[in-house]
Amino acid sequence: MYCGRAEDVLASADLRPLRGRVQLIFTSPPFPLNNKKRYGNLQGEAYLQWLVGFGPLFRDLLAPDGSIVIELGNSWEPGLPVMSTLALRALLRFQEQNGLHLCQEIICHNPARLPSPAQWVTIERIRLKDSFTRLWWLALNPRPKARNRNVLTEYSASMKRLLATKKFNAGHRPSQHCVSEGAFAVDHGGAIAPSVLQIANTSASDEYQRYCRAHGIQCHPARMPMDLPEFFIRFLTDPGDLVLDPFAGSNTTGAAAERLRRHWIGVEPTPEYIWGSVGRFGSGVTTAVGDSIGQLRATAQAGAEGVAG
DSSP states (O other), X not given: OEESOHHHHHTSGGGGGGTTTEEEEEEOOOOOOSSOOTTOOOOHHHHHHHHHTTHHHHHHHEEEEEEEEEEEOOOBOTTSSOBOOHHHHHHHHHHHHTTOEXXXXXXXXXXXXXXXXXXXXXXXXXXXXXXXXXXXXXESSSXXXXXXXXXXXXXXXXHHHHHXXXXXXXXXXXXXXXXXXXXXXXXXXXXXXXXXXXOOOOOSXXXXXXXXXXXXOOOOSSOOOTHHHHHXXXXXXXXXXXXXXXXXXXXXXXXXHHHTTOEEEEEESOHHHHHHHGGGGHHHHHHHHHHHHHHHHHHHHHHHHHHHO
């Protein structure tokens, strides 16, 4: 885990030996929101230029068959019940100006998300709640490493019955597709995952939050669910590969990579969020590092007071 701005760390000599070796860059950069957040976010043309500027850094580190997956949420025009196109324009400009292929767009739907924007959804009730983010899977190579067999989902009840009974109506469909029994009624271990992922982010007391509370550390306000990076790490990498998250926050990506036996690098400019991320790695790590958290915080505070003085 590196403490610093992503644009500085990725261009530093420390990461020079990793050029061309990163298999997956999975990240959720700060969204272009209208209201400022503690973790920082830009708006308008400044946001577009800032995001596009990471393209050369990402390309330099990425393996020839590696992937970039960027998650961006939606934003709304200030004071109006009208969606902003800034997130889409940012993704398009990032893809086009850096010569990247768009392998696929994936939607992550959170059915448990609170109704927002509140003014238009719960007060005036003239809009539906915003419950999804989009992820763009980009690559230098139009055929990056990917195996959808690694992310199969459970068969539906009807498919399970079909596999058990072998009773299947083969032949032509109204769509003019011809479905053969031999090709369809085969147990592949699960169904191919769709491009719409349903992942609820409802955890209120996980290991990370308990650790932060126990050590008086501020939790990151925009944590992604662990299932999200795990899905793409399984899909686009193999054990032993290197995963990078340049906007690591509470380091969900690093923890997911660790669980799946991948190497990982995270970059985060706020020391408090890095200290809290230690709680994602189990008792062995938290015991070894936890005792030094107080010293780190004291050193940081002393430095801040010295600058202020």
